[in-house]
């Protein structure tokens with residue numbers, strides 16, 4: 001009976017019988033279910049990639065041959081087969097194994113970025129490099145049907161298909177879903193391909209002769225192949241490798257395969273599960289979900305867009321109530337933004353619900369397709385700031401640093417549910433400029449009332465003798481108030497202010513800054529210059545006599561850990577803020 005413990009590396013897969021391989025697949029599944037259910041992670045996608053990954057490592061010689069996993073969330077099996085079973089106990093935890101490929105972990109890992117639809121472009125570049133350097137290394141890219149709905153995938157296919165001398169093997173892992181069922185004409189085409197040869201699924205000897213989307217672009221097409229039959233996938237991969245030309249191997253898999261709770265989970269087949277002991281609490285996403293639904297009832301012109309993440313981004317309730325006013329465009333953020341521009345030009349007010357990190361790839365669309373035309377589009381950025389276990393390419397720490405350069409665009413960061421409701425309402429009432437509302441992947445705290453309002457700013461704490469002003473951005477208001485309490489025990493009275501709109505600079509902050517000697521902007525976004533975060537830079541640029549400093553995240557790729565651990569590591573927690581204020585005061 002072959003088990004995962006017998007596999008120290010891909011070389012141990014050779015010579016295994018069909019029965020051994022079946023036992024191994026079963027053991028891998030049991031391992032995944034136990035560990036991922038405990039630590040959290042991408043259970044469904046990895047259960048669907050077990051046999052596919054075993055076959056890949058039996059046919060190709062990683063790391064000499066390059067195996068690319070698009071998005072990388074389905075690479076746990078690849079990690080288990082390349083010597084990292086021991087590290088899975090700390091999967092996605094500080095110092096533990098990353099939930100995505102990691103070049104520092106293994107030479108078998110190539111692409112660390114968890115943003116979808118990039119693998120085929122890497123493959124194109126690698127294949128060109130190997131051709132130019134006379135290398136015999138082969139390039140294989142595993143791409144999900146969801147990732148194939150992203151524009152970059154088609155930009156790459158356009159190049160790959162035009163190069164018959166550069167034989168990239170594209171393994172299409174077609175489980176018919178992103179989170180939800182994959183949408184659009186491509187999904188319909190893949191369905192037709194799957195159905196036209198249901199009977200032939202187990203074994204495919206050679207390329208299909210009938211035309212389809214891939215063959216018309218210059219690829220040989222092998223499939224559809226039963227992606228859970230190791231021998232069938234191996235046959236197809238060996239045939240593909242022997243063709244010496246670009247080829248698509250169409251593997252049909254099931255997300256959550258072999259785990260009944262995942263198979264029966266209609267929402268997303270346990271695409272991403274939280275740690276077993278994860279605490280409850282109302283999420284920011286849930287507050288948004290209710291608010292946008294209420295707004296949808298009041299404002300028939302409000303429509304919503306998602307890039308294949310309607311439920312995770314909080315549009316489930318709105319979609320249930322107003323199904324004709326939600327548009328899932330696939331994993332296609334650039335298209336989503338410019339389509340939103342079109343919706344606004346057509347007289348509607350689009351709300352694009354998207355994770356902060358994924359909006360980065362649509363910056364040009366925000367700048368030139370929305371802002372240049374002064375269009376009222378609202379971007380609701382979930383997972384803004386420090387995200388946590390999903391690591392460097394998932395932290396939402398760039399949006400509030402990059403977006404304020406967009407002329408006319410306004411950024412708001414609610415500190416609590418009441419402010420989210422009010423700010424979202426205000427944002428969808430702005431019809432001549434893009435607006436951004438950002439909040440983290442976290443549970444909301446209680447509402448924090450203002451003691452008084454100055455201009456657009458909420459004063460949350462004040463003292464007539466205060467020399468220190470803390471400018472609190474969004475939910476960091478809680479940490480600032482806790483620090484103010486701590487500082488009071490050191491006889492350091494503090495004013496805490498929440499500007500709510502963090503860009504452009506709220507004029508009320510200037511007056512408040514002028515009345516204090518030390519101003520600290522506490523913002524969970526990356527520094528943009530010597531003085532730190534966007535807000536601090538703006539305040540310092542006003543030349544006020546105060547000393548402006550910043551609490552912001554470094555301009556660095558922060559590894560995975562819990563959100564609290566990362567905030568603490570960068571002084572964005574009450575004790576970090578207190579320590580820094582005392583240090584700065586002692587320096588004068």
Ligand SMILES: Cc1ncc(C[n+]2csc(CCOP(=O)(O)OP(=O)(O)O)c2C)c(N)n1
Pocket residue numbers: 045071073074114115116117143144145146147148173175177178179255271307308309331333358
């Ligand atoms: C640019 C981008 N947008 C959204 C996401 C969020 N996301 C992660 S996995 C996923 C679905 C991927 O579907 P597919 O490629 O079919 O892989 P599967 O999970 O089905 O194996 C999405 C939308 C992402 N990682 N990157």
Ligand SMILES: CC(=O)[C@@H](O)[C@H](O)COP(=O)(O)O
Pocket residue numbers: 071073114271272312383390441
């Ligand atoms: C791989 C990917 O981009 C998403 O699945 C990501 O893991 C989002 O996770 P949460 O929705 O749990 O933040």
Ligand SMILES: [Mg+2]
Pocket residue numbers: 144145146147173174175176177178
């Ligand atoms: Mg899929």
